[in-house]
Amino acid sequence: MRKKLAIIFFALVCLLAFSAPAVAHHGYANYDTDRKITLKGTVTRWVWSNPHILVQLDATDESGRVAHWTVESENPSTLIRSGWTDKSLKVGDQVTVTVLPVKNGNPVGRIIDVLLADGTRLPGRVNPATEVKPEDTPKP
């Protein structure tokens, strides 16, 4: 009986252990919102349109692999309030992009930040579902 109780106790602990990540987050189902990776590469395509802007780049990730990535951020109407314009990027630009990667391992991500070669920083938005605040307005 005691042995059975011990087994049940450890089973419960293990169940909690494996379920812990499941309570970590919600929203943006495609993305792993718990980690970020940094890519350095060359812009091969720049799409400034709705529903979301897209950047494609040939990038080297942290493990040294070169891959063709597609990364997105918000729509132009939101990003225009954060310093982005339709002229922010062009094919051939050298950029450093920090992204949330998608869960399925494809070279797809959500932009946290873009750093241009001249030092200009273009901020993205990680997850409006959890970060929308009425204070997000341009400040003088």
Added chain:
Amino acid sequence: MWKRFVVPGILLASLIFSPLANSQTEKPKSPPPTEPGLDGWGRPIVPPPQDRKSAPAPKHDISGIWEGLGISGIGVLGATNMPEDGKPEHQPPYTAAGLEALKLTKPSNGIRSVLSSETNDPVFKYGDPQGMPREDLYELRTTQILQRPENVVILYQFNKVWRVIWTDGRELPKNPEPRWYGYSVGKWVDDYTFVVTTTGTDERTWIDRAGRPHSADLRVEELFHRVDHDRLELTVTIDDPKMYTKPWVALDKFRFDLMPPAFDVREMIWSPSEYEEYNKLMGNSAGDSENH
């Protein structure tokens, strides 16, 4: 004997849930926005002084170009005041039919979210119009209100749609042909409060981004309250006895600030061709499990 396992078990559980164990999953946060923003004409947006004192509200006047604070009107998890976040207090009062209808909707965000490639959100899957009240509850951005003697016209930035609210005293039609944005009438209930009632909305629309359902009996009330010269508040109440046991407030005193008359509203249109391109590049790649 089992007591031997209690302390190790507690230690193990502590490690699992401890910040140290989860340090590699510290959540990335959005960097702060850079300044300045630009209006639709490419001109810098000059925000008002923080200590601005507003003039009194004009009577019977909600006209102007109104801007929500930042992206406070985005409604990514559904109705801003009832987001679908799993909290009991944010669960609308569904009827049994409402719960069954909810199961049929597959939003691409929130606690019931599916992958982008699997959603049946009509706005995202087909590019259907948002309709009412979703136009107030998802991507509520710069809103222009024009007042005429017979009606009030509202122009929405998102997808560049408009609505006409009749103020000539007419009744709402009974059993009308459904419309995406329904039929709206409005009246002043006091000098600073304009109330709009909308019925006859198409059942194919969702209440909000989270996929809350509605029937043909949906009745939406919008209450526009002019607080002072520079501020307007919007409250949206949902009333649909087939889907909900009682009315519920989807948006509560949403704050709009008055923009200068010369402010140009940026165009924000989700065109089908752009959306198809986006889905091709992102929706399938992000949701496709075959490329593991």
